[in-house]
Structure formats: C-alpha cells, structure tokens
Amino acid sequence: MSIKEEKLKEDFIDLISHEMRTPLTTIQWTLEYFLGGFTGEISPLQRDYLKMAEKDSRRLGVIIDDLIDIYRIQSAKINLKKEKTDILRLINDCILMMKGDLELKRITVVKRASTYLPYAYIDQQSISDALIKLLDNAIKFSCTGKEIRVSAAAADRITISVEDYGCGIDPKMLPRIFKKFEQLTRIIGPGRQGIGLGLSIAKALVELNGGEIKIESKKGEGTKASIAIPLLKNSEGGRT
Amino acid sequence: MTKILVVDDEPFVVKILEDRLKKSGLEVITANDGEECLDKALQRPDLILLDFILPVMDGSQAMIELKRNESTKDIPIIVLTAMPSRDGGKKFFGLGAADFILKPIKLDLLINKIENVLKKQEAK
Known part of the structure; x- marks a missing residue:
C-alpha cells in the first residue's frame, strides 16, 4: 500500500x-x-x-x-507519549470512569497501595485503556454486591493488580485468554457479553509500554490480573 | 463565578454541556464555530472547552489565534473531541492545550478534569 x-x-x-x-x-x-x-x-x-x-x-x-x-x-500506528505518571491518580481516574458499571452491580472497589509509590514512566492513555479493560472484565465476571480489589505496589517496576471474586477461569484455559478474537464467554460459560478483544488489546498496550501482563485464576474463586509497568528512572526526573 | 466557554458545532452537545456545567455552579457561554469562539473568548472565560472539528474556522486555527492574542493567550483550553488522536494528543498540547479529552467521557469525569485544570491555573 x-x-x-x-x-x-x-x-x-x-x-x-x-x-x-x-x-x-x-x-x-x-x-x-x-x-x-x-x-x-x-x-x-x-x-x-x-x-x-x-x-x-x-x-x-x-x-x-x-x-x-x-x-x-x-498497523503499529500507536505513537506513545511516555511521561512521568502518578499511578494512584491514574487508578482513581480509571475507577471513576467505571463508576456507572460499578454502581449497576453494587460492586465496591477496595484500593490498596504502598505508602510510597514512585512515579511510572508510561503512556498514560494506553495504560489507562489497558487498566479499564481489566476493571471491565473484573466487573463483568463479578456477582452483584461483591468486592473488587485494586492494588499498586512498587519494586523494580510498578505492579497494578485487579482482583475479583467471580467465577474464575479454568487454569487450562488461561493461555488462550490473550488470543485475539477469543471469546471469553466460550471459556467461562454462557450468559456473559463482549467480543473478546479486551485482554488481547490490554496485553498489546502494556507490552508497547515495555510492561507485562499476567492473569492468575482459580475456577470458582476469582481472577487476579496484574500489569507491571516501568518506573520513572532518576535520569528521567524520577524520585530519588 | 467561574465562566466556561463551550465550543462545539453539535447543538445537542452544547446544550447538555451547558445545562450540566450550570448545575455544577459554573457560568457558561457558548459558541458553534471557531470564529464565534474567538469573539466569545474576548469575554474572558476562565476556561475554554473546545471541539476540534468545527465549521468556519477549525479548532486548530482557533487555538493558534487564541494563543496569539494577548488578551486570550492565558485562558486554559481543554480539547474535547470525538476525533481520535494518533499521537496521544501531542498535536493539541503542542498548540497549547491544557488537556485533551476523547469523547465519549463521563460528564462527572469531565467536570473533574475541568476542576483540575482550573486549580492548576489558579496555582500559576
């Protein structure tokens, strides 16, 4: 072309x-x-x-x-605008965006974060998009009135985790969930909605930022999705 | 009272934004194209909520003119558009936008962002 x-x-x-x-x-x-x-x-x-x-x-x-x-x-058309990012603020904004869905299912979000969280060095839009997709899945697969835990912790990278206590995923099926166009409904069961692109996209967006995405799940107990993203290094103006 | 200039060529977008912002205790003035935006900006709003795809004069040209004019150059502008940005809003920030928001956004979150920009402006 x-x-x-x-x-x-x-x-x-x-x-x-x-x-x-x-x-x-x-x-x-x-x-x-x-x-x-x-x-x-x-x-x-x-x-x-x-x-x-x-x-x-x-x-x-x-x-x-x-x-x-x-x-x-x-098409590799995403041009990332990596910048110093306050992760707690990004998490709060994402949760606010999901307010309607959370209220609809009366789901409470419990937030936990290390007292000291360094800045991340990421493209805010793409990581927000990825986090929203994880929150969306957690809400979708949680029963009404349940709790979702969102946590943030730092080591060599910042890890944001979204944990639900929903129906969980069969461990044998886990490797398939990042496959593009895979219907999550086929894995988890009937009665769910969505076209199954969310996790594939979240993975691609996180990886474009030099991060990693991981899903742990136990059938019948719930799912924990985590994204690990790069810290802001000192040379980029990070906290010392 | 804090005054917001809402600029959009979709009459319904203008109406609902005007109503919602007023409910939040803000004064609202409106414009439907880039040229009208420049005129209304002379009323010194505290913030401009600017659509980018506009008739008569588009958002890009309106921003250039606003930043060129001594009496409007310091008014913070939030670009609110349904046209996705391929560069994470770089183009808008390059033109002097204080923030860039892709439609649709929840009205509550939009108000939150307006408040943040106003707070930053006050702190300057």
Whole structure:
C-alpha cells in the first residue's frame, strides 16, 4: 500500500470513529444527566431501564475502541507519549470512569497501595485503556454486591493488580485468554457479553509500554490480573 | 463565578454541556464555530472547552489565534473531541492545550478534569 493510500485509510478510520463517537457521546450524556437526577426525580423502574441503556451504550463504546485499537496496534500506528505518571491518580481516574458499571452491580472497589509509590514512566492513555479493560472484565465476571480489589505496589517496576471474586477461569484455559478474537464467554460459560478483544488489546498496550501482563485464576474463586509497568528512572526526573 | 466557554458545532452537545456545567455552579457561554469562539473568548472565560472539528474556522486555527492574542493567550483550553488522536494528543498540547479529552467521557469525569485544570491555573 502506498503512503497516500495508507493515509487515506487512516483518515477514513478516524472519520468513522468520529462519526460513531459523536452520537454515542450525546446518548451517554443524556442518560447520565437523567440518572444524575438533574431533570427531576426518576422512579426505580425508570432508573433500572436507564442504567441498562447506559451500560449497553458503554459496551458499544468499548467495541468501537477495541476495533480501532486492534487496527492501530496491528498497523503499529500507536505513537506513545511516555511521561512521568502518578499511578494512584491514574487508578482513581480509571475507577471513576467505571463508576456507572460499578454502581449497576453494587460492586465496591477496595484500593490498596504502598505508602510510597514512585512515579511510572508510561503512556498514560494506553495504560489507562489497558487498566479499564481489566476493571471491565473484573466487573463483568463479578456477582452483584461483591468486592473488587485494586492494588499498586512498587519494586523494580510498578505492579497494578485487579482482583475479583467471580467465577474464575479454568487454569487450562488461561493461555488462550490473550488470543485475539477469543471469546471469553466460550471459556467461562454462557450468559456473559463482549467480543473478546479486551485482554488481547490490554496485553498489546502494556507490552508497547515495555510492561507485562499476567492473569492468575482459580475456577470458582476469582481472577487476579496484574500489569507491571516501568518506573520513572532518576535520569528521567524520577524520585530519588 | 467561574465562566466556561463551550465550543462545539453539535447543538445537542452544547446544550447538555451547558445545562450540566450550570448545575455544577459554573457560568457558561457558548459558541458553534471557531470564529464565534474567538469573539466569545474576548469575554474572558476562565476556561475554554473546545471541539476540534468545527465549521468556519477549525479548532486548530482557533487555538493558534487564541494563543496569539494577548488578551486570550492565558485562558486554559481543554480539547474535547470525538476525533481520535494518533499521537496521544501531542498535536493539541503542542498548540497549547491544557488537556485533551476523547469523547465519549463521563460528564462527572469531565467536570473533574475541568476542576483540575482550573486549580492548576489558579496555582500559576
């Protein structure tokens, strides 16, 4: 493909993305506005319906993002903007983004972090995207009213872990879960949703940052997904 | 009262942002294209929430003009766009954006980001 053709293809993908995201934004904002009670009180039944619509609109957003991410990763089009990053802040932002899904399933997030956490040196957008995918899976596979633990610890790298107490994954199936287009539903069982791109993308995004992703799971007990990302070195302005 | 200039060519985006920001106790003025943004910016908002794909004058040109003008150059700009950035927002930051947000974003998180930028601006 010539450079001109490649550019046209990229512009087309951006345009499609823009055209899909714009109406999705107004749909999500409208639902959030109603759910926030800004238009007046809503009945419990109305709230349930609105929350379901909000959940599905977010799911649609995830699918759009997944397809675009896959395209970009495959084309190595992601240009990382690595910078000094406060990991606790990044975690808090990601959890806030999942607020609607957490509330819908009445899931509590318990955060744990080392008292002293050095800065990471990462591309914030891609690591946020990866962490959101891990949180999304943890919520999806947790039962209503359960807890999710999010922890951050530092050694030679910073490790962020997302732990759920859901249905877990058969250890024999674990090697398959990062395979692109693998339906997680086929591994875990029926009744779940998603197109199975999330973990493949999370892995690619973390690896693009020089990190690693790991999943540990026990069937019937839960799953712990961890990403290890590089620290900010002193030469890059890190804490001493 | 803190004044926010919302610039977007989608009338519904402008309306819902205006309503939601007002509910958070902010004063809101609006514009639908880049040229109108430059005019309204002369009312000295505390922050500009700027879409990038705009008619008449696009967001990129509007940012250049805002940063060129002595009376508007210090107003922080958050770029809020549905057009993905292939360089992690580098282009927007290069033009002087204080932050870059890809739509859709939760309104609560957007307000959080606006507050953060305003706090940073105050600390300057």
